Amino acid sequence: MSEASAARALPDAAPPVLRGASDDRALTDQLLRPVFEGAPGWRVLLALSGAGVLLLLVATTYTVAVGIGAWGNNIPAAWAFGIINFVWWIGIGHAGTFISAFLLLLQQRWRASVNRVAEAMTLFAVINAGLFPLLHLGRPWFFYWLAPYPATMQVWPQFRSALPWDMVAVLTYFTVSLLFWYVGLLPDLAAARDRAPTPRKRRAYGVFALGWKGSGRDWSHYRVAYGLLAGLATPLVISVHSIVSMDFAIAQLPGWHSTIFPPYFVAGAIYSGFAMVLLLVIPLRAWFRLHDVITERHLDAMAKVLLVTGWIMLYSYVVEAFLAWYGGNAFERYTLLVGLPLGPYAVLYWAMIACNCLTPQLFWFRRMRRSIPALLLGSLLIVTGMWLERFVIIVGSLSRDFLPSSWHVYAPTWVDLSILAGTLGLFAFLFLLFIRFVPFVPVSEVKELRHELAREGSR
Amino acid sequence: MTAGTPRAGVLAEFGTPEEMLAALDGLRGAGFSRLDTFTPYPVEGVEERLGLRRSSIPRWAFAAGLAGAALAFLVQWWTNAVDYPINVGGRPLFSGPAWIPITFETTVLCAALATCFALGLKTRLTALWHPVFEVPGFESAQVDRFWVIVGTEDVGRRRDAAVAELRRLGARRVVAVEEEDEA
Numbered sequence: 156m157s158e159a160s161a162a163r164a165l166p167d168a169a170p171p172v173l174r175g176a177s178d179d180r181a182l183t184d185q186l187l188r189p190v191f192e193g194a195p196g197w198r199v200l201l202a203l204s205g206a207g208v209l210l211l212l213v214a215t216t217y218t219v220a221v222g223i224g225a226w227g228n229n230i231p232a233a234w235a236f237g238i239i240n241f242v243w244w245i246g247i248g249h250a251g252t253f254i255s256a257f258l259l260l261l262q263q264r265w266r267a268s269v270n271r272v273a274e275a276m277t278l279f280a281v282i283n284a285g286l287f288p289l290l291h292l293g294r295p296w297f298f299y300w301l302a303p304y305p306a307t308m309q310v311w312p313q314f315r316s317a318l319p320w321d322m323v324a325v326l327t328y329f330t331v332s333l334l335f336w337y338v339g340l341l342p343d344l345a346a347a348r349d350r351a352p353t354p355r356k357r358r359a360y361g362v363f364a365l366g367w368k369g370s371g372r373d374w375s376h377y378r379v380a381y382g383l384l385a386g387l388a389t390p391l392v393i394s395v396h397s398i399v400s401m402d403f404a405i406a407q408l409p410g411w412h413s414t415i416f417p418p419y420f421v422a423g424a425i426y427s428g429f430a431m432v433l434l435l436v437i438p439l440r441a442w443f444r445l446h447d448v449i450t451e452r453h454l455d456a457m458a459k460v461l462l463v464t465g466w467i468m469l470y471s472y473v474v475e476a477f478l479a480w481y482g483g484n485a486f487e488r489y490t491l492l493v494g495l496p497l498g499p500y501a502v503l504y505w506a507m508i509a510c511n512c513l514t515p516q517l518f519w520f521r522r523m524r525r526s527i528p529a530l531l532l533g534s535l536l537i538v539t540g541m542w543l544e545r546f547v548i549i550v551g552s553l554s555r556d557f558l559p560s561s562w563h564v565y566a567p568t569w570v571d572l573s574i575l576a577g578t579l580g581l582f583a584f585l586f587l588l589f590i591r592f593v594p595f596v597p598v599s600e601v602k603e604l605r606h607e608l609a610r611e612g613s614r
Numbered sequence: 615m616t617a618g619t620p621r622a623g624v625l626a627e628f629g630t631p632e633e634m635l636a637a638l639d640g641l642r643g644a645g646f647s648r649l650d651t652f653t654p655y656p657v658e659g660v661e662e663r664l665g666l667r668r669s670s671i672p673r674w675a676f677a678a679g680l681a682g683a684a685l686a687f688l689v690q691w692w693t694n695a696v697d698y699p700i701n702v703g704g705r706p707l708f709s710g711p712a713w714i715p716i717t718f719e720t721t722v723l724c725a726a727l728a729t730c731f732a733l734g735l736k737t738r739l740t741a742l743w744h745p746v747f748e749v750p751g752f753e754s755a756q757v758d759r760f761w762v763i764v765g766t767e768d769v770g771r772r773r774d775a776a777v778a779e780l781r782r783l784g785a786r787r788v789v790a791v792e793e794e795d796e797a
Binding site: 178179180183303309310311312313314315319320323324326327330331334335338341342345346348349350361362365366367368369370371372373374375376377378379380383384387388390391394395398401599600602603606 | 618619631650651652653654655656657660661664666668669671672675689690693694697698700702705709712713715716718719720722723725726727729730732733734736737738739740741742743744746747753754755756757758763
């Protein structure tokens with residue numbers, strides 16, 4: 156990267172960001188091996204996740220065929236799984252961009268070996284997220300009505316509504332994440348091309364590498380472009396999830412109509428996303444024996460992020476409840492102080508508080524930050540807790556709005572549950588394809604890091 | 615420095631980035647200026663030695679971002695305030711703040727697209743073949759070796775001098791790259 160990052164040595168107590176790594180050739184071959192040789196048990200896992208994809212296919216086909224009446228949501232809870240899962244998935248995606256873009260700008264070197272996995276997670280999470288509003292439209296084949304095209308009906312979309320904001324935000328986010336990911340991949344695809352064991356693979360990676368040759372002139376443009384994309388992707392994390400939160404905040408519903416929503420949602424997104432990165436990286440590291448490339452230092456750093464964002468969440472919960480009381484609005488006060496904590500979804504509410512506020516406190520302790528079982532369990536609880544949070548905010552607030560006569564308890568149907576399970580399957584399916592065919596640890600960046608560390612060591 | 619990466623000349627392989635940088639210094643000292651490198655990762659110090667100016671990609675991105683912002687805002691204004699005005703609870707037809715989210719996202723989208731297109735143009739992406747790829751062993755440029763090319767324009771009649779200089783500077787291998795056939 157640059158002089159600044161090279162000059163600052165790591166504190167002695169911290170474990171190294173990279174261990175062993177005899178030479179560049181061995182490192183390249185180690186990191187490309189999964190792509191050329193596959194991994195034990197990969198087919199079995201792919202088949203299992205493929206079953207999830209099938210379930211998703213069945214459930215979405217059914218939804219499209221009979222209409223969204225197949226879902227459990229109905230007035231007053233007009234939004235439920237369709238939006239809960241949208242917000243949850245897109246929030247998970249944000250950690251990927253945060254790791255790959257924001258930490259690049261901050262010159263955090265530990266990001267180098269996990270950023271590709273995190274970015275892939277973003278892409279797949281956004282694909283899943285996009286599915287929900289699309290299906291929730293009811294007639295998804297008319298989604299293009301959201302775009303301002305010269306329609307024969309002579310109407311235009313209403314841009315004061317949050318729905319077109321969402322569409323533009325999600326499409327932009329997906330496109331920019333994809334570009335950023337692909338630009339980052341170019342040198343590694345070229346390495347795969349040049350190390351490919353068979354002509355077929357060489358040709359395939361050759362096409363995807365787009366003829367990357369790595370000349371001094373290429374790199375000089377590349378570094379600028381990559382930094383620029385990082386700078387452009389970073390505000391996307393904040394803007395996209397702020398826009399998502401405004402779907403709620405610009406409505407007048409008690410429990411939604413609050414200015415705290417954008418920062419609160421962004422912190423929650425990064426919180427759940429880092430937990431998901433840990434859930435992906437820890438098994439991956441064991442599966443491919445990447446302990447030298449993804450060290451305790453990576454796990455430790457990510458656990459610290461969980462602790463920080465966990466505290467932001469706790470603070471937001473407190474402020475939200477305080478403002479409801481202090482604001483003096485009877486409906487707001489009821490929703491946040493009675494409806495949610497004591498209402499029909501009280502169990503979920505308290506489970507959410509336990510998962511999101513208690514779990515991260517584990518990571519005050521260094522031993523816990525480096526303990527695989529604690530990290531896995533903690534991440535699982537946090538991901539679940541963040542899903543529950545979206546459920547509580549959306550369904551909890553909607554099911555008890557202004558008029559008690561219209562209160563109604565919501566429950567999901569089998570279609571709702573199948574679509575949620577199906578997106579988990581699709582996520583796993585895409586991720587498995589990714590680790591099989593794409594160099595999932597950035598080869599070029601790790602070699603650069605190795606060179607930088609060696610140069611510092613020799614000083 | 616307007617010329618791109620040389621397509622023909624003399625190629626030399628070095629084992630470490632430091633050897634390669636020293637070689638660039640040596641070549642410049644010997645009067646060669648049509649140089650470029652091929653490396654598996656960006657090497658600090660190459661840009662100065664090749665005399666490269668800072669990439670112009672940010673300017674493209676900035677212009678595209680501005681254009682995107684203007685386009686998004688104008689489209690929203692014209693469709694919602696002029697061509698198809700709808701009174702929503704008495705709110706002003708020119709609802710500037712409500713158009714900011716889309717304006718911002720479109721700015722970022724256009725800037726990112728421009729960055730990638732500019733990168734593709736400047737590094738000639740999608741040209742899958744380059745004459746240096748014909749050199750046996752050049753694959754190592756993406757793995758663990760650092761190559762230097764001295765362009766034909768520079769080598770000309772001084773080819774032997776260039777080869778000798780590269781050998782003296784510690785090149786592990788020195789190979790000629792042929793001019794491509796004009797087909």
